[in-house]
Amino acid sequence: MRPTLQDMANILNLSKSTVSRALSGDPRVAEATRVRVECLAVQIGYTPNPIAQGLATRRTNTIGLAVPCAPRSLSDPFYLEFLGHAGNAAMKAGYSVLLSAEEEDGAGAHSAHVELAGSARVDGMILTEPKIRDERVEALKRARLPFVFLGMTRDQDVSWVSCENRLGSAEAVEGLTRLGHARIACLAGPADQTASEARYQGYCEALVKAGIPLDLNLVASGDFTQAGGYAAMAEILERGNSVSGVFASNDVMALGAMYALRERGLSIPEDVSVVGFDGIAFAQFSTPPLATVRQPIDELGRVAVEILIELIRGDNQGPVHRVLPARFEPAGSAAPPGGGALR
Amino acid sequence: MRPTLQDMANILNLSKSTVSRALSGDPRVAEATRVRVECLAVQIGYTPNPIAQGLATRRTNTIGLAVPCAPRSLSDPFYLEFLGHAGNAAMKAGYSVLLSAEEEDGAGAHSAHVELAGSARVDGMILTEPKIRDERVEALKRARLPFVFLGMTRDQDVSWVSCENRLGSAEAVEGLTRLGHARIACLAGPADQTASEARYQGYCEALVKAGIPLDLNLVASGDFTQAGGYAAMAEILERGNSVSGVFASNDVMALGAMYALRERGLSIPEDVSVVGFDGIAFAQFSTPPLATVRQPIDELGRVAVEILIELIRGDNQGPVHRVLPARFEPAGSAAPPGGGALR
DNA sequence: TTGAAAGCGCTAACAT
DNA sequence: ATGTTAGCGCTTTCAA
DSSP states (O other), rough: OOHHHHHHHHHOOOOOOHHHHHHHTTTSHHHHHHHHHHHHHHTTTTOOOOHHHHHHOOOOOEEEEOOTTTTTTTTTTHHHHHHHHHHHHHTTTEEEEEEEEOOSSSSTHHHHHHHHHHTSOSSEEEEEOOOOOOOHHHHHHHHTTTEEEOOOOTTTTTTTEEEEEHHHHHHHHHHHHTTTTEEEEEEEOTTTHHHHHHHHHHHHHHHHHTOOOOGGGGEEEEOOHHHHHHHHHHHHHHHHHOSSEEEEEEEEHHHHHHHHHHHTTOOOOOEEEEEEOOOOOOGGGSSSEEEEOOHHHHHHHHHHHHHHHHHHHHSOOOOOOOOOOOEEOOOOOOOOSSSSSOO | OOOOOHHHHHHOOOHHHHHHHHHHTTTTTHHHHHHHHHHHHHHHHHOOOOOHHHHHSOOOOOEEEEOOOOOOTOOOOOHHHHHHHHHHHHHHTEEEEEEOOOOOOTTTHHHHHHHTTTHHHHHHHEEOOSSSOOHHHHHEEEOOOOOOESSOOOTTSSSSEEEEEHHHHHHHHHHHHTOOOEEEEEEEEEETTTHHHHOOOOOOOOHHHOOOOOOGEEEEOOOOHHHHHHHHHHHHHHTTOOOEEEEEEHHHHHHHHHHHHHHHHHOOOTTTTEEEEEEGGGGGGGGOOOOOOOOOOHHHHHHHHHHHHHHTTSSOOOOOEEEEEEEEEEEEEOOOSSSSSOO
C-alpha cells in the first residue's frame, strides 16, 4: 500500500496537519520539521493522493479536453497537433488532461462533453468545433464550470481563442486571383460551424475584391475530412464545371480534393491550383507541398490553456477573446493558370 | 451546488446507504423505492461525484495513456489514430482517458508516466514505445498498477499488444526484391526501441532470402519523425549510394524520405520505390500513394484497452501477449526499377 | 428492506 | 509552531 499522510504523521510523531502543511510549503511550519517531513517523504516514497486532495479541495488540477465529434474525430491532424500543444502547456502548468472523446453513435457526443463538465472531475474545459448555435454553451454555463472554446462562438459572453479565419481565407483566395485564377471553387465546411462560416465569408470577400461574381456552382460543403473534401471536389467537377483554382476550408479536405482532381487526370498545379487552411505538418509533405493558411496551432493550444487557467484561478472573470494571426503561405500547389512556376 | 447523495436522502427520507444502493442497482432495495430514487435523481439532476466514489472505492474508472516522448510526440499520426481508437474503446467500456504527455524537456517524460502510475488517479495504464531496456517497467511493477504496452517488451512478464513487425517488414522488403530491386535502403528507427529492432530484422531477413548481401552503407537511423526520415534518406544519398528502393520503418519517415528524394530530382516510383510501415490514413493520400505495411491500428487500440480492463478487473492475471497481423500493401510508390507501372 | 456509522486520504478552520 | 476537529461525497460493513 502507498503510504498515507497518517503514516507519515505516525512515524514522525506529528499531526497530519503539520505534515500536510510542511509538504505544501506553508510558512508557519518550523524549518527543521519541514526538512524532516520532506526527507521521510522521499525515503518512504510518499506522494499525496490526488483523489483525496480533490475531494477535500474541490480542485482536481485537471482540465477536460472535448475532442471533436464524428465524423471529424480525433484523427484529424489539426486536432491532434492542437491536443499535443495544449496538453504540453497544461502539464507544464501542473494540470492533467482528461479526454472526452466522442461516443460511438455520434449523437451522444455533445452530452459526453457536457457530462464531463458536470462530473466534478475537471476544473475547466477546452471545447472544440463551436457550432453557430451550440447547445453545449447553456449546459456548461449551468454547470458553472470555466471553459474556453477553440474557435469563435456566437455567444459573446463565452471565452474563446481563434484565428483570423475570414482574413486568412480572403488572403488565400486573393492569392489565387492574383495568380490569374478566376474559376475558383470553394470547399466549405459544415454549415453549422462558426469556422466554416468565417472562411466562406473570406472566400466571398476576395471574389468581390477581384470583381469575380460568386458562382454557387463552384461551392460545395464537406465535413472537414479527407473523404469529405474528395466528395465535395468530385461533386463540383461532376457538375461540369471547369475549375482552375480550389480553396478548401481545411488542409485535410484540400488533400482529399487533390486526390479527386488527379483521379480525373488533372495535375496540380499545372491544371488546377489548390490551397488549404490550417497549416498541418503533413501538408508540407504532400506533392506538391500544399499552399495553405497557417494557423499558429502551438500558440492556439498554449493560449487556450492559459485563458482557461486564468478563468479557473479567478484571475480573470472573462469572457476573454483572443484572435491569433493566420497568414497565407504560398507553396507548390498554387501557381498561375496553365502551369507557370511560382516561386 | 450539485446535489449530493445526502440531499437525495433528505428529500426522500431515506438514508444515504439506501439511495446509494438503489442507484447502483443493488437487488436488496425495494422496487418501489428504487423507482422513487431514480425519478428524483433525474428530476434534480443528481449524478454521483466520481472523485468521492474514487476515494471510497479506490477505483477511478480512468485509464492513463502514456503518449510517446519527444521527438516523436503526440503529433505522430499513428499515435493519434491509436489514441482515437483506444479512447473510443475505453469510453465505450465506461472508462475515461487521462493523458500523460511528455514534459517539455523530454528528459522527464518517463517519470511523468511513472508518476501518473503512482498517483492513484488511474486504474491502469497503456504505455507506448517500449524500449529494449525500459526503466518504466520496474517502476510500474512496483506501483502494482495494471499496465499494457503498445509494442512488444523484452520483459516477458509484461502484457503487450503488438503486430507482426518482423514478418510485415520482411514481406515489404520482399515485395521490393520481387519487383527487381537490389539496392534497397533501410531507414531504421531509434536503436533503443523494440519496434525498430524487429523491423530491421525483417529487412535483413528479406535480403538474405533474396540473396542480397547486407550493405550497411544503405542503412541509417531516423527518429520516426518526418524530419528524421528526411535526414536519414539524405544521409544515405550523401554517402554516394545509388538506391533503387527504400524501406522506411514507419510511414512518417517514408514521407520524409520521399521529400529528400525529390529534392535531389529523383521521382517516385520511376527512380526510387518507397515503402513504409504503419498504414496511417495520410499515407494513402500522398503522391503516389505510399506502399506500406498496414497495422490494424483500430484493433490495436481496442485490444490494448480490452487487455487492460481484464487486468484491472482481475479477470486475467496476465501477462497477456497479443500479436495482430501486419500485411504489406502494395501501392503506387513501389514499382519495378526503371519506372514500369505496378498495378 | 433499510439505517447507522465508519472510513477512503486529504485540507482547512479553529484551537492551543 | 503544532494539534484537534470537522468535513469533502461516497461506499460498505454491521446492525436492526
